[in-house]
Amino acid sequence: MEGSAVRHFTPFWFSVEPVDTLAVRGAPALLNCSAHSDTPARVDWKKDGTFLNLASDDRRQLLPDGSLLITSVVHSKHNKPDEGVYQCEASIESLGTISSRTARLTVADGDGGSPGGWLRAVPLAIGRAPALHLCTPASVEGSHAVERWLFSH
Numbered sequence: 001m002e003g004s005a006v007r008h009f010t011p012f013w014f015s016v017e018p019v020d021t022l023a024v025r026g027a028p029a030l031l032n033c034s035a036h037s038d039t040p041a042r043v044d045w046k047k048d049g050t051f052l053n054l055a056s057d058d059r060r061q062l063l064p065d066g067s068l069l070i071t072s073v074v075h076s077k078h079n080k081p082d083e084g085v086y087q088c089e090a091s092i093e094s095l096g097t098i099s100s101r102t103a104r105l106t107v108a109d110g111d112g113g114s115p116g117g118w119l120r121a122v123p124l125a126i127g128r129a130p131a132l133h134l135c136t137p138a139s140v141e142g143s144h145a146v147e148r149w150l151f152s153h
Contacts, residue, residue, distance in 0.1 A: 031088075043088055
């Protein structure tokens with residue numbers, strides 16, 4: 001047809017979506033998100049239904065792949081700014097917006113309140129899943145301390 005624009009199918013989906021994550025106070029936390037399309041997408045993040053202003057946030061940053069990095073999780077009895085429900089949105093101006101599944105970020109105190117020990121984040125490159133290291137105090141077998149690992153994916 002002369003004079004009419006032909007619309008082509010443009011693939012646009014999330015190749016990685018955020019998952020429920022257990023974070024540790026004072027440690028970094030990563031919520032993964034990556035959109036696939038032929039055209040670069042803009043990724044924005046929501047926390048508890050409200051868009052985050054990452055441009056003016058010193059602790060949270062958008063990574064090149066669209067993931068959200070919290071450089072140091074803040075959590076106290078009366079101040080829990082990082083704990084909540086997160087969601088990423090990817091937008092392409094001429095195409096539209098897609099929303100990921102929601103993911104809950106829960107913060108462990110890291111003060112020995114977990115059963116049998118303390119939780120602390122350990123950076124591991126097993127896929128892109130976060131890992132937690134469970135340190136059990138005063139657990140010694142012979143001359144070696146016993147460490148237990150808890151992996152979350």
